[in-house]
Amino acid sequence: MASPLPDMILQAEGPAAIPIEHSEAIAIEPSPKLRGRAKLLQSLHRISSSPSLAQLGRTRASSNPYGSRNTLSCVSLASASSPRNYDNNSYSSQSSRDGYSTAPTSVPNTPGIDTPFFDGSFSRIAIRRKEQGSATPGNSTPTSALPSDMRPHSRGGLIPFQPQSSMPEILEDYFSMPVIKVKRAPRTNFNFWEEMPHEIKLSIFSYLKPKELVRASVVSKTFHKVCFDGQLWTCFDASEFYKDIPAGSLAKIIVAAGPFVKDLNLRGCVQVEHYKRAEMVVKACKNLINATLEGCRNFQRSTLHSLLKSNERLTNLNLTGLTAVTNGTCKIIAQSCPSLEMFNISWCTHMDAKGIRTVIKGCPKLVDLRAGEVRGFNSLELAQDIFESNRLQKLVLSGCTDLTDEALQTMLIGQDPEIDILTELPMVPLRRFRHLDLSRCTSLTSSGVKTLANMVPDLEGLQLSGCVSLTDNALIDLLATTPRLTQLDLEELSELSNTLLFEHLAKAPCAPILEHLSISYCENLGDTGMIPVIRACSNLRNIDMDNTKISDLVLTEAASMIRTRSSGTTCARSRPRVGLRMVVFDCQNVTWTGIREVLSRNSEVRKPTTTQKDVTYPTEIIGMKCFYGWQMTVNEHMKRVLKGDLPAAGRLERKWTEYMMANEEAGAGGAGLRRRRRRAREAQMLHADEEEGGIGMGGIGRRRRARSNGCAIM
Structure with a gap:
């Protein structure tokens, strides 16, 4: 009897199949021919696979893919979506092309489906594609291959065909396990930091x-x-952490980066005391351009000389306060540092003007010389060398008490200059000084300082504080011939008068650009001289007027000047900046009324006018240093204004005004003394509340200090 499934071949696949190597092919006997009811049920079982074609979801192509003479068997049309599925561990075998099994069978681990007439040998159905013209033994009708786009797909995907086989098969059953996906090979480890350039x-x-x-x-x-x-480490600045870094780490860093260091700042590094560490630093640094050794008191003389000899490219050298600096050091600098431009040897007590003279001759590019409190500047030879070189733009001689009028005149006009008959001025080249510091040169008089007139047209900064012998005659001609002057220090010149201020300084060509003015301890100066100066010098940034005779009028004029020169802003969130700083403590004529005027102008919001239609807020304010009893209020008011909290600042100013007025009333005699004192105490308490902290922009959110009520009887 012919087999009911002539085209079905069982194939072992998946983990349930147990292959046995070196097995011999066993011929499969054909199944007996069915009769009667069994044959009918078998036919119905085969027909039940036909509806699965509708689940493939493919429309028929325009051309007939089945135009060949082959036919499709019902078994080959079984779909993965068919409701009848089978076990993955069922009985299976691999068949050869001739219909013989090439592998032994295995006993199924899962029992068959509990269905009548279900044969366990067909628990797994294999779909096989046959070549055209090939026929299965026992079947006269050949089958054709199912198109690739209509092949059923299992849950785990298609089973790959063997390329050498002409009969690829697709196996599927109900209990089939998903095909294990091949894991991607892990990417080779990429070290991001190591691969970075x-x-x-x-x-x-x-x-x-x-x-x-x-x-x-x-x-x-x-x-x-x-x-x-x-x-x-091309720029090594230890001035910010010199107290925290140990000597070993400091030397290690400098040695590691020595050839690259160009800017070396060891200001205050006294821990470099051991000669070996200092030698390490010196040997490592060979390309210095800027060197600052200020405060390194433990530097040995030999170490310093080695450092200077090995750095020929030095342009800025600061040796302030070093005891190792001598005239011999200056000689080495003159020989080894021809590119030197700035040289600072202030407070070097083991040298004098002879060493400076060597440096001036040996360093043709020197433009900045700072030699504060160095002895020997009364030497006319040194003064003549400075005059002949005419290269210095900044000369700091503060505290050089040896400097005389003759030496200063020699620096400016030389010895025995030729005098012009018409102008009566020396016929010499003009000096290039831009900054001249002669403070605390007590030997200077008005005749010596007067020589500066008409000789320093480029002068921008002049410091004469402490030269107590100077009078108005020393500065009258000087102010008229220095149009670029921006900084003027006249502190402790008690002989100056108001005439110098309102007749000469206020009318000087430098008045519109003057930024810094100091007249502290000029006890003869007052409102008569300072009010015209403040009106004329509209670019002032700093004014020191402590211990003078100025009054509240000067403060009011300063507030008006700031208001005039600064343009207000309409943005309520803008933050003002300090445009003028004033020092007015120890001024007998300055009262709290003047301080209050400045505070009021700082927090004032200008109302709309005919020219300005919107409300404007201040952009510049005045910072003050005043009487210590008022300073806390001034500081708190300044803090609120800088934060932009103008309502809180205005409220603080009003409360402080009430407090000061109550104090004045309490101090007055006559009737109502107790009432005035009580009002003063209440005003003081309110003022203390304001000074404890500000409030928000809207005037809310302030928390007042809790206070119990007093006894009604007492």
């Missing part, structure tokens, strides 16, 4: 400060190597 690493670390670089260096060896790369 060294230049980019340096660019990243360049944003770190010295302290942060030292902290980051302990992360790893790679970080340590990058953090101490010399390219990150």
Whole structure:
């Protein structure tokens, strides 16, 4: 009897199949021919697979893909979506092309479906594609292959066909396990930091400060190597952390970055005391351009000389306060540092003007000389060298008590200059001084300072504080011939009068650009001289007027000047800045009324006018240093104004005014003394509330201090 399923071939697949190697092919006997009821049920079982074609969801193509003479068997049309599914561990075998099994069978682990006439040998159905013209033994009708787009798909995907086989098969059953997806090979480990170019690493670390670089260096060896790369330490400034860094770490950093360091600032680093550490620093630094050793008192003389000899490119050298500096040091500088432009040897007590003379002759590019409190400036030879060089733009001689009128005149006009008959002025080149500091040169008089007139047209800063012998005659001609003057220090010149201020300074060509003015301890100066100066010098930024005779009128004029020169803003959220700083303590004529006027102008909101239709807010205010009893109120008011809290600042000013008025009333005699004192105490309590803290922009949110009521009887 012919087999009822001539085209079905059972194939072992998946983890349930147990392959046995070296097995021999066993011929499969054909199934007996069915009769009667069994044959009918078998036919119905085969027909039940036909409806699964409707679930494939494919419309028929325009051309007939089944135009060949082959036919489709019902078994080959079984779909993955068919409701009848089978076990994954069922009985299966692999068949050869001739219909013989090439692998032994295995016993199914899962029992068959409890259905009548269900044969366990057909628990797994294989769909096989046959080549055209091939026929299965026992069946005279050949089957054709199912198109690729109509093949059923299992849950785990299609089973790949063997490329060498001409009969690929698709197996599917109810209990089939999903096909295990092939895992992707892990990507090779990519070390981001190691693969990064060294230049980019340096660019990243360049944003770190010295302290942060030292902290980051302990992360790893790679970080340590990058953090101490010399390219990150071209500018080594230890002035910010000199108290925290130990000597060993300081020397280590400088040695590691020595060849790259161009700017070295060891200001205050007294821990570099051991000669070996200092020698390490000196040997490492060979390319310095700017060097500051101010305060390094433990630097040995030999170490300093070695540093100077090995750095020929030095342009700025600061040796302030070093005891190791001598005239021999200046000689080495003159020989080894021809590019020197700035030289600071202030408070070097072991040298004198002879060393400075050597430096002036040996350094042709020197333009900035600072030699405060150095002895020997009464030397006419040194003064003549300064005159002949005519290169200095900044000369600081503060505290040089040896400087005389003759030496100063020699620096300016030389010895025995030729005098012009018409102008009676020396016929010499003009001096290039831009900043001249002669403060505390007590030997100078008006005749010497008067020589500056007509000789320093480029002068921008002049400091004459402490020259107590100077009078108005020393400055009258000088102010008229210095149109670029922006800083004028006349502190402790008690011989000056108001005439110098309102007749000469207020009318001088430098008045519109004058920014800094100091007349502290000029006891003869008052409102008569300062009010015209404040009106004329509208660009003032700092005024020191302590211990003078000025009054509240000067403060009012200053507030008016600031209001005039600053343009208001209509933005309520804008923050003002301090445009003028005034020092007015120890002035007998300055009262709380003048201070209150300044506070009121600082927090004033201008109302709309004919020219200005909107409300304007201040952009510049006045900062004051006044009597210590009022200073706390002034500071609190300033803090509120700078925050933009103008309502709170105005309220503080009003409460303080009430408090000061109550105090004045309480101090007066006559009837009502107790009432006035009580009002003064109440005003003081309210003022204390305001000084405890501000409130919000809207005038709310303030928390008052809790206070119990007094006894009614008492």
